[in-house]
Amino acid sequence: MSTGRVLVVGFGNPDRGDDGLGPLVARRLQMSAPSGTDVRIRSGDGLALIEDWRGYGAVVLIDAAQSLGSPGRVHRIDLRREALPAELTPTSTHGFGLAEAIRLAATLQRLPPILVLYAIEADDFTSGAPISPAVASAASEIVQAVLQEAESLQRQPIPA
């Protein structure tokens, strides 16, 4: 059963350099998200996402991705209309990352009615490294974009 509630998930490992951007943005959103929007952090367990988004009408994911040459550049992808571009496939150190979870959910027909990914081109996934300056500087832009998206999604009718 879908509701008008929105789920925002910051995905990534905060101890792996730029992979920490998703959790960083989610932490900021936890303080400013409108009522009707829930914010979660997931550190790498993609399978958990499929259970996390059960019952939500719209889901916004934030994750770092391999760079296409412009670290910090933000790509907004409507995953119910567009395929996840191979070159932006988010990284995963284990078997079930975000990309695998999306593919599995699609097979099981468990994708939420609306699913948007903010993929941020990353620079450095070194263990223990801080988020690189170019990527960190994109955080505020993503927070604002996701806030606007969440507010707009809450007003939107949920597709059947």
Add this chain to the structure above:
Amino acid sequence: MTDKTIKVEVLARVEGEGALDLTIRNGKVETVQLRIFEPPRLFEGLLRGRDFSEAPDITARICGICPVAYQMSSVHAMEAALGVKIDGAVRLLRRLLYCGEWIESHGLHVVMLHAPDFLGYPDAIRMAEKHGAMVEAGLALKKAGNDLMRVLGGREIHPINVKVGGFYRAPSKAELRPIAEQLKKARDLAVSVLRWTAGFEIPDYERDYEFVSLRHPDEYPFNEGHIVSTRGIDVAAAEYESEFEERHVAHSTALHSVTKRHGTNYLVGPIARYNINFDRLPADVQGLAKEAGLQATCRNPFKSILIRGVEIVYACDESLRLIAEYQPPAAPAVKLEPRAGIGHAATEAPRGTIWHRYRLAADGAIQEARIVPPTSQNQGSIEEDLRAVATAAIDLPEDALRDRCEQAIRNYDPCISCSTHFVKLKVHRG
């Protein structure tokens, strides 16, 4: 004979990174080397100088799949060093927390990681096209285990509610009630998963292993019991080092464990636990095992998928029994005073026996830590299995041989990132 090389750059569906080198010459398997190339984790070193109370939170970070195993071995070892035995509701909650980890870890491995091998799919995503209901069951089992861990442990990955002496906070009966409802459904799903796996074509392969697991006087083991083998070992955790030793091998950053008596490999994990403790399983769970084609003793490592299924059913039943029995403790933990001492503990991680030893200074600072995880204990047995499995499958086409080897490795649900202190596959034929 034509020279052939098979390469699998990274073995998937295992935790961590490693490689397998298999050399076949003149139609015979010459060498088998499981190379583990995760960097050494150095956890034993970074525990030195830290307070005894920090061990459960630090060791939980060794693994995202089985943090409870590390927490439970560390708290029991610390309590042994401090001369304290924990009983009552806190003991019950520890057993319940461990049930959650078995359900989550086994559910993930049986359905999402191992089943595709038996059905000929490259991964669970492709398998879901035809076996969607079972994949959904696997996800639900994982979630039930994770939810139990979250309620008791504060969160599902790297729980934060465990402390030496007990818990920071004990749950109310009301908090456990919805989990019990979820576990009843999980139990039914676990039975359907077990029946589904019982229909798989399982390779006909047996070996005469020395099985090692904990054995408790009354219970199927989680946190307590003697370390017992099928070839006569029966020691308390404190005497582990008199019977087992770890050896360095050049091709791996993980140590290889052997028995001191025979200098041979041994096997820990679900099959060992089941063989040594079949009589400790409730009659209806024994009945389900037999219905799935298992006997009281199993020597076929490929049947580990069935035994994990049996253990999921057991862990659901045991959780429900524990929740029904639970009365919150007067205090969630006992207060502990530091003292100099040495403490040991062995508990049963989903992948097998995990042993810890700590030496404490009078102020409670950790002077020395030793951690022996299941996968390093199993590494020698995995190599021996691979030699035998590859020999039996030597005439198979390269892809099929490689797949069979990967399936044999996954019999152990190896947790490579924990064992380094894992897997690319290369087959060299000459």
